[in-house]
Amino acid sequence: MAEKSGADILVECLVDLGVEVVFGYPGGAVLPIYDALYNHPTIRHVLVRHEQGATHMAEGYARSTGKPGVVLVTSGPGATNAVTGITDALLDSIPMVVITGQVPTQLIGTDAFQEADTVGITRHCSKHNYLVKTPGRLAEVVHEAFHIATTGRPGPVVVDIPKNVQIATAPYARPELKVHASYRPQTKADAAAIDAAVEMLAAAERPILYTGGGVINSGAQASALLRELAALTGAPVTSTLMGLGAFPASSDQWLGMLGMHGTYEANWAMNQADLILCVGARFDDRVTGRLDAFAPNSRKIHIDIDRSSINKTVDVDLPVVADVASALDDMIALWKQRGHQRQDLSGWWARIADWRAKRSLSYPETGEEIMPQRAIADLYQACVATGKDVIITTEVGQHQMWAAQHFGFEAPNKWLTSGGLGTMGYGFPAAIGAQMGNPDSITICIAGDASIQMNIQELGTATQYRLPVKIFILNNEYMGMVRQWQELTYESRYSNSYSDSLPDFVKLGEAYGWTGIRIEGPQDLESGIRQMLDTPGPVIVDCRVAKLSNCFPMIPSGAAHTDMLLDPNQIAGIMSDEAKALV
């Protein structure tokens, strides 16, 4: 059999695995791989400006297409710069394969130039990782890496390849998939669990479906099945930040997002429900609020593909370890087979109507300045009016929560945000990755003035690849969420939360060949948004919004769902040390 170099074997594997795009940055320890990619006929390489950007682009690509994102970086600083994105993908269960160069095997451990212990550093922020010490092992490792990244609970897998392994040769034939015998994600639910779940759901008087990112990860089929189950049961549906879009926001069964900045009706319905069906969510601390007051009178069913998510923070009555689509399919089949009819939930819906009447997402408007919520709502309306497919990414902070609250998502894979790790600097590169995977969609990064600066260097990447991404900055000249917490807990001592020395975003965009638009006040809002959407290339919008707006509703840390703050007048300014100690 003809021998190939490790670099050629790697590239051959990527082709065999259907990889079309690689996000990366060259360097000494990956030069052989870059040479193998030179003028490659099918694999497109996107040259980023910083390796963290590459990882978030891969995440955006993966989240919007359902395919794994692929990253290629060099040893040492290349790998360490990728660590934030790898961790982000782990916390949000994003399928990603990160290929890192390493110093040659004989130099490992000698503090060689650009040497870092990449497998050591990424061991606990990846789903799995490998150091490949011989080219003969490379093909099976790469195939296994993609399998592990994309199956079970998806996540990032790191493959560290020393430079001499990229150059040395080995016989190559497309390998049979050999996976660790110990890797066996459970995708099909136990029949008894499905039976019990269906009976509990059929008997519930105040049910609620609490859904999360697992529905999105499970594929489009899972979202369709969720809609079917909701229709069969008539139950209200709420979702975590990560699950938005799995259930249509236009449905009258939709309660909005739950949790710290969720709606009044979603959080009260969770508190008062007699049955919570958790579908691919994980009872995160942003969702539960104070644990001992969380949904105290309900029985809980938890569908999750990862057994370690079950009973981690909240004890449930019925665990269902399975892939969401598979479990929902089984439940719906059994529901129909048993001939269950939907319960009369009119009393439950009447209570929900009362909570909805609080209009918890309303906000005051003077007409003199743009309220950030209004900017999102107008952006949403303008996007709907285009009739085109729209993908929204966000950075992290107040703008992220306002986007989650005021932008309506109708379909999965259209909302890309950093939920678990809360990575400022995620949204813009994620938008670039999403645009690469969805060239015909309108891709908009909703950003804040502070977080957009965390990966602002990627402006050049979008220019280079002619990607028409839009950046919509809600500019209030603050790290708004930090400032909001300082108001809440530290008597408005704004320690280092003012964005001093902001760049002129319009000129900055123009310097990179973008179109820059500034929206100064309410009179410019509609036309500015329309201009952004109508301009063919990349556009950066500096939308000046009310500086001191805060994000409501809010469950302060350490509080119960029933202790929501609905407006600024309820801000206390002082908190107990126990509450302060929570994140």
Add this chain to the structure above:
Amino acid sequence: MHIQEELSQRHVLSLTVSNEAGILARIAGLFTARGYNIDSLTVADITDDHAISRITIVTSGPPKVIDQIIAQLDRLVPVHKVTDLTEAGPFVERELALVKVAGVGEDRIEALRLADVFRAKVVDTTIGSFIFELTGTTEKVDNFVALMRQIGLVEVGRTGVVGLMRGKEAN
């Protein structure tokens, strides 16, 4: 404000894992990363082809934490099986200790007498010292070491616990 601690229980976990580079770091690191306790950890390969290792971990924590530890270990790719011996039924646990004791005269005779009671073997001797080899449960080793401390304990080496389920079945 003061940090609250929860009551812990001791559990012996037995794992079979693929014997590959980094597996021990993966497991030990999981414990530190998630704030779990390790009281002892032993590892050695147990198959003809050296492909599988058994790791025995003695840990402690509230029941919910023990359950999480097992679930977290189980989802590591190279981990084949995790058994909580403490929960799974009767099991045997042993550790081996080497205990060096120095002394002359009556102390020396008393050390030998106690070693006999504990069925410890003398594996090294000089005019002024012994090294005893002792196997048993952690408690038995603790007791022996405590007695030797009164006589003239010099130093101790312990393997940590290994354990297996009782009965004829493989676990």
